[in-house]
Amino acid sequence: MKKTIRVTVNGRLYEEDVEPRILLSHFLRETIGLTGTHVGCVVGECGACSVLLDDKLIKSCLHFAVQADGCSVTTIEGLAKDGQLSVIQEAFVKHYALQCGYCTPGMVMASHALLRDHPQPTEDQIRKALGGNLCMCTGYVQIVEAVKDAAKGSTNA
Ligand code: FES
Ligand code: FES
Incomplete structure (x- = not known):
């Protein structure tokens, strides 16, 4: 059964219905279309999927999207400001x-x-x-x- 989650990603609030098994990496790429976060190994080894979850560096393939409910996520798309690279x-x-x-x-x-x-x-x-x-x-x-x-x-x- 799907669960409604609210996640702020790069300062924008998303409210989405997700399957509990959906990984945070999948949510970022497939549900809200932020494909800057890459997925390699899906077992926590390569780091391609790294994002900040409530300002803590994590591997998003090791978290379920539902674990980010109520949290703030920063992805690679969130680093540049007003078109200016960090x-x-x-x-x-x-x-x-x-x-x-x-x-x-x-x-x-x-x-x-x-x-x-x-x-x-x-x-x-x-x-x-x-x-x-x-x-x-x-x-x-x-x-x-x-x-x-x-x-x-x-x-x-
Ligand atoms: S995809 Fe390799 S650590 Fe997440
Ligand atoms: S894996 Fe190709 S640039 Fe790092």
């Missing part, structure tokens, strides 16, 4: 920190959460913070450089 997004572009881009939304969300909590992270902290996000393409070097650069530029990445 500092961390700009840094990913500047450092060519992506190739196929599959991991990128999750990497950016994890980097965003890191810089929010640790505005001046060490390289070790960056690598640990991104340890739950897998990239098949870049070798991670450009990603780490992008996060370091974003940390130099702003405390509001």
